[in-house]
Amino acid sequence: MPTLPDPPGPYEVGATTFTLPISPRGIGTLEPALLLEEVAFTAFYPTSLKQSPLPKAFRKGLHWLTRPLRDAVQGYAHFAGISAMLVWPLVLFFGSQLKIPVYLNAPPLSHDTASQASIDDASSSVPKSTSSPWPLVIFSHGLGGGRTTYSQLCAHLASSGRVVLALEHRDGTGPVFRTRSVDPATSHRGLYLRPEDVIWDEEVPPEEANLALRAEQLEFRRWEVYLAYHAFRSLTGEGEHQSLLRVDGASIIGEIWKGVARCDKDVALVGHSFGGATIFSTLSNPPPSTDTRPIPISHALALDPWLEPLPSPGPSPIASANDQHPKMFVINAEGFTLWKDHFTRLQDLVRAWDGGRLITFVGATHLSFSDFLVMMPRPLRDASAKPNLRSINNIAQSFLDDKLEEALDGLTTRKMEIHWVDPSRWSRNKRRKRRLVGNVGDVVLH
Template sequence: MLFLPSIHGRFPVGITTFVTPVRPAQSIGSVKLRNARHGQPENALYLEEVAFTVYYPTEKPTNLQQGVDWFIRPIKESLNGFASFLGISTWLLWPVVYLFGSLIKIPAYPNAPLLNPMESTTESEKPSSSSQWPLIIFSHGLGGSRTAYSQLCCHLAASGRVVLAVEHRDGTGTACIPQSWKVDGKRTSRTLLYLRENDIRWEDDDTVQQKPFALRVEQLAFRHQELYIAYSTFRHFVQNDPVEIDTIDGPPISIEGWTNVNSEGRPSINCDEDVILAGHSFGGCTMLSILSTPPAQGFGSIPVSKVVILDPWLEPLPSPGPTPFVRPEGPGMPPISTDVDYIQESLKSSLTDKLDSPHPRMLVINSETFTLWKDHFARLQEVVSGWEPHGGRILTLVGSVHTSFSDFPVMPIIRKKSARPLLETISTLSLAFLDDRLEETLVSEVSTTNMEIEVIGLKKDGKPKRKLIGNVGDVIVL
């Protein structure tokens, strides 16, 4: 077996993947599959099941071997999905995927029992919030998956948090296998690979052509539904409420371990307050969209206290903005439409809302490449100023690239020397922010530097090629 780097934290990490049906199934947006196969819906964005992988603290099991598959199974579908995402032939990829990728394991325990927070061995290991594990909801970027950020998710889980990593089935992941849950209990499955522009068509091409990033806008609306369903289902599950939920991959789990209550009668996982949102690239865009719009129809607000945004891609969002949406307090909110156009209008109208109540604290960690993207970085600074008017919440890592936040650079055999230290710095900064000790960490645990840029040549288009001055892993605070 080929393992990703080991995770050093307070707790061993367990991994379990849950699925829940969407009843009735929903078609979102107007984008269609150009060549729908037999048994597939015509709508490209068809929500029939929501899946999420949970990373969580556990005890070292005596009856389980460490090692969770990194590539989504069946391996053939992962091969086809990566070929679609990269735009190359499967014949070029199959030796890599079958002879190398299929052996890669995440250093965690499949379907291990959730550790009871009251059974942590020392007071220093107990969670700080009423003896409950805090909840983090994570959203992946284009070409990502529920396992593509396992290193970061495992670091967060090993610190004493539960991370719910959504598998977005909107055509932005490499491959997934949605199921349709029938009334008689039977299920049928289909394969959804990464969606390219030539895989789709529009009902009204003239209208769509006038909208930039039309597919991404509809995928954002799809992701809204997935996130609210995943959060609501998991919350009801850990509170032992009746809910349709099942696990996939690995041995059966003990439901009781997830529904235990502490001495105060509260669930082991805190889903009712101080929830943390996190996401990379299009996942960061997703979380900004979630925080800037009303909840999806039929759902209450997610009680978010902090947000960790990694190299966010802002272009699918309306400009100027987005800015925090002020959520009304108390029950009885009117139902909110999940129409794609409505979500976009909500993002725009949020600019005029008065921020007369606290909003989530935000940390943005940028790669060098995204910080040197002038127009995009200027917009990012404008966006963050609406969340953090006192500044100091955008950090840039010298020598990092857009993929530095994922598992790809630390793959066995092909990993680069600087990849693991960069990923560990990202984890360190994220945890310091969540633990309210970021300023201390910037002084004592990481190397910081000023932002200085040098020109090192010309690009193919004749524009200057620039880089940040400093050592790889240095942190620039802006």
């Protein structure tokens, strides 16, 4: 049975999924295809069952796959372009029981409580802390992803003392979603959206349809980022949840969330692939409406970002009131670094941010940043999957902690060198391939 490792930090991790119903609004020119009527995200956060009056009331394990399972099956079958009959066995044998090792709907741990716990127990592994709230991280997934696809990273950061909002984008980039809070009687399912599924107001050449759709989806995602942030800020600021709902329909106790997250400064944006493009798009555009306050972003972490949907030249950071741009850090996998034109553009983009840093993990693949490779059963799992993800998560945490240089000093680093590798005897493709020089897990500094 596939399993996921426990979060490594000193704090236990809770997870609660929220939805925010809003007045339906069309984004861009694609109103029928991109209709924003509900924002959804899973919050990962520090918790402590020792501090809970009902420690046995909160079970450990958040389903990794969307429920009901038929939605997940239809979603992944549609995304992969295969029959649902082929997906059902995989779901039943591998995915139906897969759970994220976090405590479902457990109350968040306040910073004050964590501080007192470390004082009361001198042997506690919980680090000493101040009375300030936990830092806030907003995570944006890539194509084919969702709010649980990167649970290892999100739970890792939460176990270190952060609140992470993992968005479930409703822009047709995930395999499946189901609206729940607008009207339960008319709940509907949304599937992955392909360019050929879209009817444009004005004729768009077929060769431009893909990137045109992605541009509209980026605007949609910026709305989701801002709406999720401001709804959660209201919840943690004054305990006011307004229209915010729990996905399971249970009541939100606003008082337990008050003061949990620091939303007024030092917010971090993190995203993978198209989520990385979302990060750059958010940082290079003003808030989506004139009455929407900016997000006080201090750190931006892009994981193997896909740049093609972004306008060229650019994007570049917009000027802020104090002329200070967020700290920028990009972690690439080997494939995107060997993609010549794309990597050249990425280097130029990172230079636009003062002090921006760019590294590549040798041997890492585009999926190395997600849960996919580590949740496979041992016979099917690559031996480097867990070490790669652990290294990625550790260095991501170090960047958010402003300890990046110390973390890099503890890794094997090298300059970028490329060599040609002969195909294996069993490979169908007999062409030689370009590879980075180094061992799996080495870090190339650019």
